[in-house]
Amino acid sequence: MNEDAVAARSRSMAVPEAIVAVSGRLLRVEHRAIQALMFLLSALILLNVVTRYTGYPIYWIDESAVYSVVWLTFIGASAMTRMRLDFAVTMLTERFSERGAAIFRVIATLGVVLFGISLGVMCWLWLDPVGIAQAGFDAKEFAAGSFNFIYTERTQTLNWPTWVIYLIMPIFALSMTLHALANLFEDLGLVAKQELPGFAANADGVVN
Numbered sequence: 001m002n003e004d005a006v007a008a009r010s011r012s013m014a015v016p017e018a019i020v021a022v023s024g025r026l027l028r029v030e031h032r033a034i035q036a037l038m039f040l041l042s043a044l045i046l047l048n049v050v051t052r053y054t055g056y057p058i059y060w061i062d063e064s065a066v067y068s069v070v071w072l073t074f075i076g077a078s079a080m081t082r083m084r085l086d087f088a089v090t091m092l093t094e095r096f097s098e099r100g101a102a103i104f105r106v107i108a109t110l111g112v113v114l115f116g117i118s119l120g121v122m123c124w125l126w127l128d129p130v131g132i133a134q135a136g137f138d139a140k141e142f143a144a145g146s147f148n149f150i151y152t153e154r155t156q157t158l159n160w161p162t163w164v165i166y167l168i169m170p171i172f173a174l175s176m177t178l179h180a181l182a183n184l185f186e187d188l189g190l191v192a193k194q195e196l197p198g199f200a201a202n203a204d205g206v207v208n
Contacts, residue, residue, distance in 0.1 A: 016185035020194060023082055023182035026175055027196065030079040037072040041065060060157040067155075067165055074172040081112060082179035083196060102187065109184045116177030123170040126150070127163065 048061045080086050096104065128142075132151060135142035139151035153162040186193050 016190040019178065020182045020185060020191050023178050024194060024196070026178060027079055027082050030075050030175070033075050034072065034079065037068055037075065041068045041072065044068060063155060063157045067158075070165070071168050074168045075175075078172055078175040078179060081176050082182060084183065106184065106187045109180055109187055112180040113177060113184060116173050116180055120170060120173035120177065123173055127166070127170065 044061050044065045047058070048065070051057045051061070077086070094101075126148075127150065128146065128148060131146055131148070132139070132142050135145065143149045143152050150163050150166065151161065154160060155162055155165065182194075185191050
């Protein structure tokens with residue numbers, strides 16, 4: 001009977017451990033993406049300064065820099081969720097006992113999970129992958145039937161499909177939910193707190 005209980009517990013721990021492991025790998029990918037986007041943004045700004053100074057400005061650089069900032073912001077926010085470096089208000093929780101603060105930490109983390117899931121549902125309804133597939137991936141036919149013009153719009157200067165830029169929203173929803181679940185499993189004591197090598201120290205002592 002004890003062996004059955006141990007086996008059942010091992011199976012129950014498999015999912016939290018897998019999610020924490022995937023979250024750790026994703027965090028490393030996000031770290032590389034943040035570095036790349038920061039380099040790209042710096043290069044775009046420098047190129048913009050040089051071309052304007054020489055009298056030959058490139059018209060699409062401003063829009064490229066804006067979209068780089070947008071992607072950088074969402075990817076950075078996702079990484080900050082896992083590292084627990086997001087904003088925290090401790091005026092109330094710092095007066096609680098250690099157990100009380102731990103309970104509120106779980107509640108706050110659960111709120112992040114619910115927000116991520118809600119954002120994912122919103123993105124699903126907004127991008128409507130089923131609808132565009134039923135329209136044969138014909139953007140005009142899909143827009144005519146649903147009055148959803150996301151697949152027909154294009155950016156002003158780059159002339160890219162806007163849905164490509166908006167993909168960061170469902171990516172952010174998925175990654176933030178995954179990181180928040182990893183944090184939640186750690187807060188509940190289902191898995192040991194993971195070290196995050198190569199990153200700044202996190203703020204484990206606060207409710208965020």
